[in-house]
Amino acid sequence: MKSASSVYQVAIYLPDSYSLYTIGSVETPFRVANDILAEEKFRFVYVVPEPRLSGLPGFPACVALTDEFDCDLLVIVCETIPDGALSQAEKRKLQSLYQQGKTILTCYAGVFWLADSGLLQDRTAVVHWSLMDSFSERYDDISLSDHLYERHDRLITTAGQAAILDCLVDFLEDTEGKDLAYAVSDQLCMDRIRPAQERQRLPYKQFGGDVQPRLTMAIELMENNLEEPLSTDEIAELVHISRRQLERLFKRYLDTMPARYYLQLRLKKARQLLLTTHTSIVQIGLLCGFSSGPHFSSAYKAYYQITPREERSKLLRS
Structure with missing residues:
Protein backbone atom coordinates (compact mmCIF):
# COMPACT_ATOMS: atom_id res chain seq x y z
CA MET A 1 0.00 0.00 0.00
CA LEU A 188 -17.77 -1.75 0.83
CA CYS A 189 -18.75 -5.43 0.26
CA MET A 190 -18.32 -5.10 -3.50
CA ASP A 191 -18.38 -8.63 -4.91
CA ARG A 192 -16.30 -7.41 -7.84
CA ILE A 193 -14.99 -4.19 -9.35
CA ARG A 194 -16.80 -3.82 -12.65
CA PRO A 195 -14.49 -2.76 -15.50
CA ALA A 196 -15.11 0.52 -17.31
CA GLN A 197 -16.08 -1.33 -20.50
CA GLU A 198 -18.98 -3.17 -18.88
CA ARG A 199 -22.23 -2.08 -20.48
CA GLN A 200 -24.97 -0.15 -18.75
CA ARG A 201 -28.21 -2.09 -18.57
CA LEU A 202 -30.55 -0.45 -21.09
CA PRO A 203 -34.21 -1.08 -20.14
CA TYR A 204 -37.07 -1.27 -22.63
CA LYS A 205 -38.29 2.19 -21.82
CA GLN A 206 -35.03 3.68 -23.09
CA PHE A 207 -36.08 2.63 -26.59
CA GLY A 208 -39.89 3.18 -26.22
CA GLY A 209 -42.44 3.11 -29.06
CA ASP A 210 -43.43 0.33 -31.43
CA VAL A 211 -40.07 -0.31 -33.13
CA GLN A 212 -37.32 0.40 -30.58
CA PRO A 213 -38.17 -2.54 -28.24
CA ARG A 214 -36.90 -4.71 -31.10
CA LEU A 215 -33.43 -3.43 -30.20
CA THR A 216 -33.70 -4.68 -26.64
CA MET A 217 -35.06 -7.98 -27.93
CA ALA A 218 -32.02 -8.26 -30.22
CA ILE A 219 -29.64 -7.51 -27.34
CA GLU A 220 -31.30 -10.15 -25.17
CA LEU A 221 -30.96 -12.68 -27.98
CA MET A 222 -27.25 -11.88 -28.16
CA GLU A 223 -26.78 -12.15 -24.40
CA ASN A 224 -28.54 -15.53 -24.36
CA ASN A 225 -26.58 -16.93 -27.30
CA LEU A 226 -22.92 -16.24 -26.56
CA GLU A 227 -21.67 -19.80 -26.99
CA GLU A 228 -23.30 -20.28 -30.41
CA PRO A 229 -23.59 -16.78 -31.90
CA LEU A 230 -26.46 -15.97 -34.22
CA SER A 231 -25.91 -14.18 -37.49
CA THR A 232 -27.23 -10.65 -37.94
CA ASP A 233 -29.76 -11.99 -40.44
CA GLU A 234 -30.98 -14.58 -37.93
CA ILE A 235 -31.38 -11.96 -35.20
CA ALA A 236 -33.29 -9.65 -37.52
CA GLU A 237 -35.60 -12.49 -38.50
CA LEU A 238 -36.23 -13.46 -34.86
CA VAL A 239 -37.21 -9.89 -33.89
CA HIS A 240 -39.31 -9.53 -37.06
CA ILE A 241 -37.53 -6.65 -38.77
CA SER A 242 -35.18 -6.45 -41.72
CA ARG A 243 -31.41 -6.57 -41.36
CA ARG A 244 -31.20 -2.95 -42.53
CA GLN A 245 -33.73 -1.81 -39.89
CA LEU A 246 -31.79 -3.66 -37.19
CA GLU A 247 -28.52 -2.04 -38.27
CA ARG A 248 -30.16 1.39 -38.21
CA LEU A 249 -31.43 0.84 -34.66
CA PHE A 250 -27.98 -0.18 -33.43
CA LYS A 251 -26.33 2.75 -35.18
CA ARG A 252 -28.85 5.30 -33.87
CA TYR A 253 -29.03 4.20 -30.24
CA LEU A 254 -25.67 2.49 -29.63
CA ASP A 255 -23.49 4.06 -32.35
CA THR A 256 -22.27 0.67 -33.54
CA MET A 257 -23.31 -2.22 -35.78
CA PRO A 258 -24.95 -5.45 -34.53
CA ALA A 259 -21.99 -7.71 -35.33
CA ARG A 260 -19.55 -5.38 -33.56
CA TYR A 261 -21.81 -5.07 -30.52
CA TYR A 262 -22.22 -8.86 -30.37
CA LEU A 263 -18.46 -9.38 -30.52
CA GLN A 264 -17.96 -6.92 -27.65
CA LEU A 265 -20.52 -8.77 -25.52
CA ARG A 266 -18.69 -12.05 -26.09
CA LEU A 267 -15.29 -10.52 -25.32
CA LYS A 268 -16.57 -8.88 -22.13
CA LYS A 269 -18.00 -12.20 -20.98
CA ALA A 270 -14.69 -13.86 -21.81
CA ARG A 271 -12.79 -11.29 -19.75
CA GLN A 272 -15.13 -11.81 -16.80
CA LEU A 273 -14.51 -15.58 -16.96
CA LEU A 274 -10.74 -15.07 -17.26
CA LEU A 275 -10.68 -12.88 -14.16
CA THR A 276 -13.18 -14.73 -11.96
CA THR A 277 -12.85 -18.46 -12.81
CA HIS A 278 -10.20 -21.14 -13.28
CA THR A 279 -11.73 -22.31 -16.57
CA SER A 280 -9.07 -22.92 -19.21
CA ILE A 281 -8.47 -20.23 -21.82
CA VAL A 282 -9.43 -22.57 -24.66
CA GLN A 283 -12.69 -23.50 -22.92
CA ILE A 284 -13.50 -19.83 -22.25
CA GLY A 285 -13.05 -19.10 -25.93
CA LEU A 286 -15.45 -21.89 -26.85
CA LEU A 287 -17.99 -20.76 -24.23
CA CYS A 288 -17.95 -17.29 -25.76
CA GLY A 289 -18.46 -18.40 -29.33
CA PHE A 290 -14.92 -18.47 -30.71
CA SER A 291 -14.19 -21.43 -32.97
CA SER A 292 -10.49 -21.74 -32.10
CA GLY A 293 -7.84 -20.57 -29.66
CA PRO A 294 -6.05 -18.35 -32.19
CA HIS A 295 -9.36 -16.73 -33.24
CA PHE A 296 -10.18 -15.98 -29.59
CA SER A 297 -6.69 -14.67 -28.83
CA SER A 298 -6.63 -12.42 -31.89
CA ALA A 299 -10.06 -10.90 -31.23
CA TYR A 300 -9.29 -10.41 -27.53
CA LYS A 301 -6.00 -8.64 -28.19
CA ALA A 302 -7.57 -6.40 -30.82
CA TYR A 303 -10.15 -5.20 -28.26
CA TYR A 304 -8.19 -5.18 -24.98
CA GLN A 305 -4.61 -4.72 -26.32
CA ILE A 306 -3.57 -7.80 -24.35
CA THR A 307 -3.89 -11.53 -25.04
CA PRO A 308 -6.08 -13.80 -22.87
CA ARG A 309 -2.95 -15.58 -21.62
CA GLU A 310 -1.35 -12.26 -20.64
CA GLU A 311 -4.60 -11.22 -18.92
CA ARG A 312 -4.68 -14.42 -16.88
CA SER A 313 -0.95 -14.15 -16.06
CA LYS A 314 -1.38 -10.56 -14.89
CA LEU A 315 -4.11 -11.67 -12.51
CA LEU A 316 -2.00 -14.49 -11.12
CA ARG A 317 0.91 -12.09 -10.46
CA SER A 318 -1.27 -9.62 -8.54
Missing part, protein backbone atom coordinates in the same frame (compact mmCIF):
# COMPACT_ATOMS: atom_id res chain seq x y z
CA LYS A 2 1.39 3.39 -0.97
CA SER A 3 2.28 5.99 1.58
CA ALA A 4 -0.38 8.53 2.45
CA SER A 5 2.13 11.28 3.09
CA SER A 6 0.39 14.09 1.17
CA VAL A 7 -3.19 15.32 1.28
CA TYR A 8 -5.39 14.77 -1.79
CA GLN A 9 -8.07 17.44 -2.13
CA VAL A 10 -11.41 16.45 -3.67
CA ALA A 11 -13.67 19.34 -4.71
CA ILE A 12 -17.36 18.47 -5.23
CA TYR A 13 -19.07 20.96 -7.52
CA LEU A 14 -22.86 21.24 -7.11
CA PRO A 15 -24.07 23.45 -9.97
CA ASP A 16 -27.76 22.54 -9.70
CA SER A 17 -29.96 19.81 -8.20
CA TYR A 18 -28.14 16.94 -6.52
CA SER A 19 -28.94 13.91 -4.38
CA LEU A 20 -27.27 12.94 -1.13
CA TYR A 21 -27.04 9.40 -2.53
CA THR A 22 -24.81 10.53 -5.39
CA ILE A 23 -22.68 12.73 -3.16
CA GLY A 24 -22.33 9.80 -0.77
CA SER A 25 -21.21 7.57 -3.64
CA VAL A 26 -18.43 10.07 -4.38
CA GLU A 27 -17.34 10.57 -0.79
CA THR A 28 -17.57 7.01 0.55
CA PRO A 29 -14.57 5.36 -1.22
CA PHE A 30 -12.32 8.22 -0.10
CA ARG A 31 -13.64 8.24 3.47
CA VAL A 32 -13.18 4.46 3.71
CA ALA A 33 -9.64 4.89 2.39
CA ASN A 34 -8.98 7.44 5.15
CA ASP A 35 -10.18 4.93 7.75
CA ILE A 36 -7.95 2.19 6.33
CA LEU A 37 -4.93 4.51 6.22
CA ALA A 38 -5.74 5.85 9.69
CA GLU A 39 -5.18 9.40 8.51
CA GLU A 40 -6.97 12.09 6.54
CA LYS A 41 -5.34 11.49 3.19
CA PHE A 42 -8.44 12.66 1.27
CA ARG A 43 -10.20 15.92 2.15
CA PHE A 44 -13.29 17.53 0.69
CA VAL A 45 -14.33 21.01 -0.30
CA TYR A 46 -17.83 21.79 -1.59
CA VAL A 47 -18.17 24.21 -4.49
CA VAL A 48 -21.24 26.14 -5.70
CA PRO A 49 -21.75 28.38 -8.77
CA GLU A 50 -22.07 31.74 -7.02
CA PRO A 51 -21.00 33.20 -3.68
CA ARG A 52 -24.60 33.94 -2.69
CA LEU A 53 -25.35 30.22 -2.71
CA SER A 54 -22.71 29.42 -0.09
CA GLY A 55 -23.81 27.46 2.94
CA LEU A 56 -25.97 24.70 1.46
CA PRO A 57 -28.03 22.79 4.03
CA GLY A 58 -26.20 19.76 5.37
CA PHE A 59 -22.76 20.81 4.11
CA PRO A 60 -19.83 22.62 5.68
CA ALA A 61 -19.05 26.08 4.38
CA CYS A 62 -18.96 26.13 0.57
CA VAL A 63 -16.77 28.12 -1.76
CA ALA A 64 -17.84 29.64 -5.07
CA LEU A 65 -16.52 28.23 -8.32
CA THR A 66 -15.01 31.60 -9.16
CA ASP A 67 -13.14 31.71 -5.83
CA GLU A 68 -9.60 30.46 -5.47
CA PHE A 69 -9.60 26.96 -4.00
CA ASP A 70 -7.19 24.05 -4.02
CA CYS A 71 -8.10 20.66 -5.48
CA ASP A 72 -6.55 17.65 -7.16
CA LEU A 73 -9.85 16.22 -8.35
CA LEU A 74 -13.02 18.16 -9.25
CA VAL A 75 -16.21 16.08 -9.26
CA ILE A 76 -19.25 17.63 -10.98
CA VAL A 77 -22.43 16.27 -9.41
CA CYS A 78 -25.81 17.15 -10.90
CA GLU A 79 -29.10 15.28 -11.36
CA THR A 80 -30.70 17.54 -13.98
CA ILE A 81 -29.76 18.82 -17.43
CA PRO A 82 -28.79 22.52 -17.48
CA ASP A 83 -31.51 24.78 -18.91
CA GLY A 84 -29.12 26.62 -21.19
CA ALA A 85 -25.48 27.23 -21.93
CA LEU A 86 -22.97 27.56 -19.11
CA SER A 87 -21.88 31.02 -18.10
CA GLN A 88 -18.56 32.19 -19.47
CA ALA A 89 -17.20 32.24 -15.91
CA GLU A 90 -18.04 28.55 -15.45
CA LYS A 91 -16.49 27.60 -18.78
CA ARG A 92 -13.31 29.53 -18.09
CA LYS A 93 -12.94 28.03 -14.63
CA LEU A 94 -13.40 24.44 -15.80
CA GLN A 95 -10.97 25.00 -18.66
CA SER A 96 -8.49 26.64 -16.30
CA LEU A 97 -8.64 23.76 -13.79
CA TYR A 98 -7.98 21.24 -16.55
CA GLN A 99 -5.12 23.31 -17.95
CA GLN A 100 -3.62 23.43 -14.45
CA GLY A 101 -3.40 19.63 -14.46
CA LYS A 102 -6.47 18.87 -12.35
CA THR A 103 -8.57 15.76 -12.95
CA ILE A 104 -12.28 16.33 -13.63
CA LEU A 105 -14.90 13.62 -13.09
CA THR A 106 -18.62 13.91 -13.84
CA CYS A 107 -21.58 12.10 -12.31
CA TYR A 108 -24.95 11.62 -13.99
CA ALA A 109 -25.84 14.96 -15.71
CA GLY A 110 -22.51 16.54 -14.78
CA VAL A 111 -21.19 15.54 -18.21
CA PHE A 112 -23.25 18.37 -19.75
CA TRP A 113 -21.03 20.89 -17.92
CA LEU A 114 -17.90 19.21 -19.23
CA ALA A 115 -19.26 19.09 -22.78
CA ASP A 116 -20.39 22.72 -22.74
CA SER A 117 -16.94 23.79 -21.56
CA GLY A 118 -15.47 22.35 -24.77
CA LEU A 119 -13.26 19.80 -23.01
CA LEU A 120 -14.85 16.72 -24.57
CA GLN A 121 -14.00 17.47 -28.19
CA ASP A 122 -12.67 14.38 -30.01
CA ARG A 123 -13.38 12.22 -26.96
CA THR A 124 -15.94 9.55 -26.17
CA ALA A 125 -18.13 10.25 -23.14
CA VAL A 126 -20.53 8.34 -20.91
CA VAL A 127 -23.90 9.53 -19.68
CA HIS A 128 -26.70 7.71 -17.86
CA TRP A 129 -28.92 5.87 -20.36
CA SER A 130 -31.92 8.09 -19.52
CA LEU A 131 -30.00 11.18 -20.70
CA MET A 132 -28.46 9.74 -23.89
CA ASP A 133 -30.99 11.19 -26.33
CA SER A 134 -30.93 14.64 -24.71
CA PHE A 135 -27.13 14.69 -24.72
CA SER A 136 -26.88 13.60 -28.36
CA GLU A 137 -29.38 16.24 -29.45
CA ARG A 138 -27.36 18.97 -27.77
CA TYR A 139 -23.86 17.69 -28.60
CA ASP A 140 -24.13 15.67 -31.80
CA ASP A 141 -20.37 15.97 -32.38
CA ILE A 142 -19.48 14.09 -29.17
CA SER A 143 -19.50 10.29 -29.30
CA LEU A 144 -21.30 8.41 -26.55
CA SER A 145 -20.60 4.89 -25.32
CA ASP A 146 -22.89 2.67 -23.25
CA HIS A 147 -20.07 1.78 -20.85
CA LEU A 148 -20.12 2.37 -17.09
CA TYR A 149 -17.45 5.04 -17.39
CA GLU A 150 -14.81 6.42 -19.74
CA ARG A 151 -11.38 7.75 -18.81
CA HIS A 152 -9.44 10.01 -21.16
CA ASP A 153 -6.29 11.35 -19.58
CA ARG A 154 -7.63 13.53 -16.73
CA LEU A 155 -11.27 13.61 -17.89
CA ILE A 156 -13.60 10.94 -16.51
CA THR A 157 -17.30 10.60 -17.31
CA THR A 158 -19.53 8.11 -15.48
CA ALA A 159 -23.05 6.80 -15.85
CA GLY A 160 -23.66 7.87 -12.26
CA GLN A 161 -25.08 6.08 -9.24
CA ALA A 162 -23.41 2.67 -8.64
CA ALA A 163 -20.98 3.15 -11.55
CA ILE A 164 -19.30 5.90 -9.52
CA LEU A 165 -18.13 3.36 -6.95
CA ASP A 166 -16.57 1.12 -9.60
CA CYS A 167 -14.89 4.11 -11.21
CA LEU A 168 -13.48 5.54 -7.97
CA VAL A 169 -12.15 2.20 -6.71
CA ASP A 170 -10.38 1.84 -10.07
CA PHE A 171 -9.17 5.43 -9.71
CA LEU A 172 -7.76 4.62 -6.24
CA GLU A 173 -5.94 1.63 -7.69
CA ASP A 174 -4.25 3.88 -10.26
CA THR A 175 -3.37 6.66 -7.84
CA GLU A 176 -2.75 4.84 -4.56
CA GLY A 177 -2.11 1.21 -5.45
CA LYS A 178 -3.95 -2.08 -5.70
CA ASP A 179 -3.76 -2.93 -1.99
CA LEU A 180 -5.70 0.14 -0.92
CA ALA A 181 -8.23 -0.19 -3.74
CA TYR A 182 -8.95 -3.83 -2.89
CA ALA A 183 -9.19 -3.02 0.82
CA VAL A 184 -11.75 -0.30 0.04
CA SER A 185 -13.80 -2.63 -2.19
CA ASP A 186 -13.76 -5.30 0.52
CA GLN A 187 -14.91 -2.79 3.12
Whole structure:
Protein backbone atom coordinates (compact mmCIF):
# COMPACT_ATOMS: atom_id res chain seq x y z
CA MET A 1 0.00 0.00 0.00
CA LYS A 2 1.39 3.39 -0.97
CA SER A 3 2.28 5.99 1.58
CA ALA A 4 -0.38 8.53 2.45
CA SER A 5 2.13 11.28 3.09
CA SER A 6 0.39 14.09 1.17
CA VAL A 7 -3.19 15.32 1.28
CA TYR A 8 -5.39 14.77 -1.79
CA GLN A 9 -8.07 17.44 -2.13
CA VAL A 10 -11.41 16.45 -3.67
CA ALA A 11 -13.67 19.34 -4.71
CA ILE A 12 -17.36 18.47 -5.23
CA TYR A 13 -19.07 20.96 -7.52
CA LEU A 14 -22.86 21.24 -7.11
CA PRO A 15 -24.07 23.45 -9.97
CA ASP A 16 -27.76 22.54 -9.70
CA SER A 17 -29.96 19.81 -8.20
CA TYR A 18 -28.14 16.94 -6.52
CA SER A 19 -28.94 13.91 -4.38
CA LEU A 20 -27.27 12.94 -1.13
CA TYR A 21 -27.04 9.40 -2.53
CA THR A 22 -24.81 10.53 -5.39
CA ILE A 23 -22.68 12.73 -3.16
CA GLY A 24 -22.33 9.80 -0.77
CA SER A 25 -21.21 7.57 -3.64
CA VAL A 26 -18.43 10.07 -4.38
CA GLU A 27 -17.34 10.57 -0.79
CA THR A 28 -17.57 7.01 0.55
CA PRO A 29 -14.57 5.36 -1.22
CA PHE A 30 -12.32 8.22 -0.10
CA ARG A 31 -13.64 8.24 3.47
CA VAL A 32 -13.18 4.46 3.71
CA ALA A 33 -9.64 4.89 2.39
CA ASN A 34 -8.98 7.44 5.15
CA ASP A 35 -10.18 4.93 7.75
CA ILE A 36 -7.95 2.19 6.33
CA LEU A 37 -4.93 4.51 6.22
CA ALA A 38 -5.74 5.85 9.69
CA GLU A 39 -5.18 9.40 8.51
CA GLU A 40 -6.97 12.09 6.54
CA LYS A 41 -5.34 11.49 3.19
CA PHE A 42 -8.44 12.66 1.27
CA ARG A 43 -10.20 15.92 2.15
CA PHE A 44 -13.29 17.53 0.69
CA VAL A 45 -14.33 21.01 -0.30
CA TYR A 46 -17.83 21.79 -1.59
CA VAL A 47 -18.17 24.21 -4.49
CA VAL A 48 -21.24 26.14 -5.70
CA PRO A 49 -21.75 28.38 -8.77
CA GLU A 50 -22.07 31.74 -7.02
CA PRO A 51 -21.00 33.20 -3.68
CA ARG A 52 -24.60 33.94 -2.69
CA LEU A 53 -25.35 30.22 -2.71
CA SER A 54 -22.71 29.42 -0.09
CA GLY A 55 -23.81 27.46 2.94
CA LEU A 56 -25.97 24.70 1.46
CA PRO A 57 -28.03 22.79 4.03
CA GLY A 58 -26.20 19.76 5.37
CA PHE A 59 -22.76 20.81 4.11
CA PRO A 60 -19.83 22.62 5.68
CA ALA A 61 -19.05 26.08 4.38
CA CYS A 62 -18.96 26.13 0.57
CA VAL A 63 -16.77 28.12 -1.76
CA ALA A 64 -17.84 29.64 -5.07
CA LEU A 65 -16.52 28.23 -8.32
CA THR A 66 -15.01 31.60 -9.16
CA ASP A 67 -13.14 31.71 -5.83
CA GLU A 68 -9.60 30.46 -5.47
CA PHE A 69 -9.60 26.96 -4.00
CA ASP A 70 -7.19 24.05 -4.02
CA CYS A 71 -8.10 20.66 -5.48
CA ASP A 72 -6.55 17.65 -7.16
CA LEU A 73 -9.85 16.22 -8.35
CA LEU A 74 -13.02 18.16 -9.25
CA VAL A 75 -16.21 16.08 -9.26
CA ILE A 76 -19.25 17.63 -10.98
CA VAL A 77 -22.43 16.27 -9.41
CA CYS A 78 -25.81 17.15 -10.90
CA GLU A 79 -29.10 15.28 -11.36
CA THR A 80 -30.70 17.54 -13.98
CA ILE A 81 -29.76 18.82 -17.43
CA PRO A 82 -28.79 22.52 -17.48
CA ASP A 83 -31.51 24.78 -18.91
CA GLY A 84 -29.12 26.62 -21.19
CA ALA A 85 -25.48 27.23 -21.93
CA LEU A 86 -22.97 27.56 -19.11
CA SER A 87 -21.88 31.02 -18.10
CA GLN A 88 -18.56 32.19 -19.47
CA ALA A 89 -17.20 32.24 -15.91
CA GLU A 90 -18.04 28.55 -15.45
CA LYS A 91 -16.49 27.60 -18.78
CA ARG A 92 -13.31 29.53 -18.09
CA LYS A 93 -12.94 28.03 -14.63
CA LEU A 94 -13.40 24.44 -15.80
CA GLN A 95 -10.97 25.00 -18.66
CA SER A 96 -8.49 26.64 -16.30
CA LEU A 97 -8.64 23.76 -13.79
CA TYR A 98 -7.98 21.24 -16.55
CA GLN A 99 -5.12 23.31 -17.95
CA GLN A 100 -3.62 23.43 -14.45
CA GLY A 101 -3.40 19.63 -14.46
CA LYS A 102 -6.47 18.87 -12.35
CA THR A 103 -8.57 15.76 -12.95
CA ILE A 104 -12.28 16.33 -13.63
CA LEU A 105 -14.90 13.62 -13.09
CA THR A 106 -18.62 13.91 -13.84
CA CYS A 107 -21.58 12.10 -12.31
CA TYR A 108 -24.95 11.62 -13.99
CA ALA A 109 -25.84 14.96 -15.71
CA GLY A 110 -22.51 16.54 -14.78
CA VAL A 111 -21.19 15.54 -18.21
CA PHE A 112 -23.25 18.37 -19.75
CA TRP A 113 -21.03 20.89 -17.92
CA LEU A 114 -17.90 19.21 -19.23
CA ALA A 115 -19.26 19.09 -22.78
CA ASP A 116 -20.39 22.72 -22.74
CA SER A 117 -16.94 23.79 -21.56
CA GLY A 118 -15.47 22.35 -24.77
CA LEU A 119 -13.26 19.80 -23.01
CA LEU A 120 -14.85 16.72 -24.57
CA GLN A 121 -14.00 17.47 -28.19
CA ASP A 122 -12.67 14.38 -30.01
CA ARG A 123 -13.38 12.22 -26.96
CA THR A 124 -15.94 9.55 -26.17
CA ALA A 125 -18.13 10.25 -23.14
CA VAL A 126 -20.53 8.34 -20.91
CA VAL A 127 -23.90 9.53 -19.68
CA HIS A 128 -26.70 7.71 -17.86
CA TRP A 129 -28.92 5.87 -20.36
CA SER A 130 -31.92 8.09 -19.52
CA LEU A 131 -30.00 11.18 -20.70
CA MET A 132 -28.46 9.74 -23.89
CA ASP A 133 -30.99 11.19 -26.33
CA SER A 134 -30.93 14.64 -24.71
CA PHE A 135 -27.13 14.69 -24.72
CA SER A 136 -26.88 13.60 -28.36
CA GLU A 137 -29.38 16.24 -29.45
CA ARG A 138 -27.36 18.97 -27.77
CA TYR A 139 -23.86 17.69 -28.60
CA ASP A 140 -24.13 15.67 -31.80
CA ASP A 141 -20.37 15.97 -32.38
CA ILE A 142 -19.48 14.09 -29.17
CA SER A 143 -19.50 10.29 -29.30
CA LEU A 144 -21.30 8.41 -26.55
CA SER A 145 -20.60 4.89 -25.32
CA ASP A 146 -22.89 2.67 -23.25
CA HIS A 147 -20.07 1.78 -20.85
CA LEU A 148 -20.12 2.37 -17.09
CA TYR A 149 -17.45 5.04 -17.39
CA GLU A 150 -14.81 6.42 -19.74
CA ARG A 151 -11.38 7.75 -18.81
CA HIS A 152 -9.44 10.01 -21.16
CA ASP A 153 -6.29 11.35 -19.58
CA ARG A 154 -7.63 13.53 -16.73
CA LEU A 155 -11.27 13.61 -17.89
CA ILE A 156 -13.60 10.94 -16.51
CA THR A 157 -17.30 10.60 -17.31
CA THR A 158 -19.53 8.11 -15.48
CA ALA A 159 -23.05 6.80 -15.85
CA GLY A 160 -23.66 7.87 -12.26
CA GLN A 161 -25.08 6.08 -9.24
CA ALA A 162 -23.41 2.67 -8.64
CA ALA A 163 -20.98 3.15 -11.55
CA ILE A 164 -19.30 5.90 -9.52
CA LEU A 165 -18.13 3.36 -6.95
CA ASP A 166 -16.57 1.12 -9.60
CA CYS A 167 -14.89 4.11 -11.21
CA LEU A 168 -13.48 5.54 -7.97
CA VAL A 169 -12.15 2.20 -6.71
CA ASP A 170 -10.38 1.84 -10.07
CA PHE A 171 -9.17 5.43 -9.71
CA LEU A 172 -7.76 4.62 -6.24
CA GLU A 173 -5.94 1.63 -7.69
CA ASP A 174 -4.25 3.88 -10.26
CA THR A 175 -3.37 6.66 -7.84
CA GLU A 176 -2.75 4.84 -4.56
CA GLY A 177 -2.11 1.21 -5.45
CA LYS A 178 -3.95 -2.08 -5.70
CA ASP A 179 -3.76 -2.93 -1.99
CA LEU A 180 -5.70 0.14 -0.92
CA ALA A 181 -8.23 -0.19 -3.74
CA TYR A 182 -8.95 -3.83 -2.89
CA ALA A 183 -9.19 -3.02 0.82
CA VAL A 184 -11.75 -0.30 0.04
CA SER A 185 -13.80 -2.63 -2.19
CA ASP A 186 -13.76 -5.30 0.52
CA GLN A 187 -14.91 -2.79 3.12
CA LEU A 188 -17.77 -1.75 0.83
CA CYS A 189 -18.75 -5.43 0.26
CA MET A 190 -18.32 -5.10 -3.50
CA ASP A 191 -18.38 -8.63 -4.91
CA ARG A 192 -16.30 -7.41 -7.84
CA ILE A 193 -14.99 -4.19 -9.35
CA ARG A 194 -16.80 -3.82 -12.65
CA PRO A 195 -14.49 -2.76 -15.50
CA ALA A 196 -15.11 0.52 -17.31
CA GLN A 197 -16.08 -1.33 -20.50
CA GLU A 198 -18.98 -3.17 -18.88
CA ARG A 199 -22.23 -2.08 -20.48
CA GLN A 200 -24.97 -0.15 -18.75
CA ARG A 201 -28.21 -2.09 -18.57
CA LEU A 202 -30.55 -0.45 -21.09
CA PRO A 203 -34.21 -1.08 -20.14
CA TYR A 204 -37.07 -1.27 -22.63
CA LYS A 205 -38.29 2.19 -21.82
CA GLN A 206 -35.03 3.68 -23.09
CA PHE A 207 -36.08 2.63 -26.59
CA GLY A 208 -39.89 3.18 -26.22
CA GLY A 209 -42.44 3.11 -29.06
CA ASP A 210 -43.43 0.33 -31.43
CA VAL A 211 -40.07 -0.31 -33.13
CA GLN A 212 -37.32 0.40 -30.58
CA PRO A 213 -38.17 -2.54 -28.24
CA ARG A 214 -36.90 -4.71 -31.10
CA LEU A 215 -33.43 -3.43 -30.20
CA THR A 216 -33.70 -4.68 -26.64
CA MET A 217 -35.06 -7.98 -27.93
CA ALA A 218 -32.02 -8.26 -30.22
CA ILE A 219 -29.64 -7.51 -27.34
CA GLU A 220 -31.30 -10.15 -25.17
CA LEU A 221 -30.96 -12.68 -27.98
CA MET A 222 -27.25 -11.88 -28.16
CA GLU A 223 -26.78 -12.15 -24.40
CA ASN A 224 -28.54 -15.53 -24.36
CA ASN A 225 -26.58 -16.93 -27.30
CA LEU A 226 -22.92 -16.24 -26.56
CA GLU A 227 -21.67 -19.80 -26.99
CA GLU A 228 -23.30 -20.28 -30.41
CA PRO A 229 -23.59 -16.78 -31.90
CA LEU A 230 -26.46 -15.97 -34.22
CA SER A 231 -25.91 -14.18 -37.49
CA THR A 232 -27.23 -10.65 -37.94
CA ASP A 233 -29.76 -11.99 -40.44
CA GLU A 234 -30.98 -14.58 -37.93
CA ILE A 235 -31.38 -11.96 -35.20
CA ALA A 236 -33.29 -9.65 -37.52
CA GLU A 237 -35.60 -12.49 -38.50
CA LEU A 238 -36.23 -13.46 -34.86
CA VAL A 239 -37.21 -9.89 -33.89
CA HIS A 240 -39.31 -9.53 -37.06
CA ILE A 241 -37.53 -6.65 -38.77
CA SER A 242 -35.18 -6.45 -41.72
CA ARG A 243 -31.41 -6.57 -41.36
CA ARG A 244 -31.20 -2.95 -42.53
CA GLN A 245 -33.73 -1.81 -39.89
CA LEU A 246 -31.79 -3.66 -37.19
CA GLU A 247 -28.52 -2.04 -38.27
CA ARG A 248 -30.16 1.39 -38.21
CA LEU A 249 -31.43 0.84 -34.66
CA PHE A 250 -27.98 -0.18 -33.43
CA LYS A 251 -26.33 2.75 -35.18
CA ARG A 252 -28.85 5.30 -33.87
CA TYR A 253 -29.03 4.20 -30.24
CA LEU A 254 -25.67 2.49 -29.63
CA ASP A 255 -23.49 4.06 -32.35
CA THR A 256 -22.27 0.67 -33.54
CA MET A 257 -23.31 -2.22 -35.78
CA PRO A 258 -24.95 -5.45 -34.53
CA ALA A 259 -21.99 -7.71 -35.33
CA ARG A 260 -19.55 -5.38 -33.56
CA TYR A 261 -21.81 -5.07 -30.52
CA TYR A 262 -22.22 -8.86 -30.37
CA LEU A 263 -18.46 -9.38 -30.52
CA GLN A 264 -17.96 -6.92 -27.65
CA LEU A 265 -20.52 -8.77 -25.52
CA ARG A 266 -18.69 -12.05 -26.09
CA LEU A 267 -15.29 -10.52 -25.32
CA LYS A 268 -16.57 -8.88 -22.13
CA LYS A 269 -18.00 -12.20 -20.98
CA ALA A 270 -14.69 -13.86 -21.81
CA ARG A 271 -12.79 -11.29 -19.75
CA GLN A 272 -15.13 -11.81 -16.80
CA LEU A 273 -14.51 -15.58 -16.96
CA LEU A 274 -10.74 -15.07 -17.26
CA LEU A 275 -10.68 -12.88 -14.16
CA THR A 276 -13.18 -14.73 -11.96
CA THR A 277 -12.85 -18.46 -12.81
CA HIS A 278 -10.20 -21.14 -13.28
CA THR A 279 -11.73 -22.31 -16.57
CA SER A 280 -9.07 -22.92 -19.21
CA ILE A 281 -8.47 -20.23 -21.82
CA VAL A 282 -9.43 -22.57 -24.66
CA GLN A 283 -12.69 -23.50 -22.92
CA ILE A 284 -13.50 -19.83 -22.25
CA GLY A 285 -13.05 -19.10 -25.93
CA LEU A 286 -15.45 -21.89 -26.85
CA LEU A 287 -17.99 -20.76 -24.23
CA CYS A 288 -17.95 -17.29 -25.76
CA GLY A 289 -18.46 -18.40 -29.33
CA PHE A 290 -14.92 -18.47 -30.71
CA SER A 291 -14.19 -21.43 -32.97
CA SER A 292 -10.49 -21.74 -32.10
CA GLY A 293 -7.84 -20.57 -29.66
CA PRO A 294 -6.05 -18.35 -32.19
CA HIS A 295 -9.36 -16.73 -33.24
CA PHE A 296 -10.18 -15.98 -29.59
CA SER A 297 -6.69 -14.67 -28.83
CA SER A 298 -6.63 -12.42 -31.89
CA ALA A 299 -10.06 -10.90 -31.23
CA TYR A 300 -9.29 -10.41 -27.53
CA LYS A 301 -6.00 -8.64 -28.19
CA ALA A 302 -7.57 -6.40 -30.82
CA TYR A 303 -10.15 -5.20 -28.26
CA TYR A 304 -8.19 -5.18 -24.98
CA GLN A 305 -4.61 -4.72 -26.32
CA ILE A 306 -3.57 -7.80 -24.35
CA THR A 307 -3.89 -11.53 -25.04
CA PRO A 308 -6.08 -13.80 -22.87
CA ARG A 309 -2.95 -15.58 -21.62
CA GLU A 310 -1.35 -12.26 -20.64
CA GLU A 311 -4.60 -11.22 -18.92
CA ARG A 312 -4.68 -14.42 -16.88
CA SER A 313 -0.95 -14.15 -16.06
CA LYS A 314 -1.38 -10.56 -14.89
CA LEU A 315 -4.11 -11.67 -12.51
CA LEU A 316 -2.00 -14.49 -11.12
CA ARG A 317 0.91 -12.09 -10.46
CA SER A 318 -1.27 -9.62 -8.54
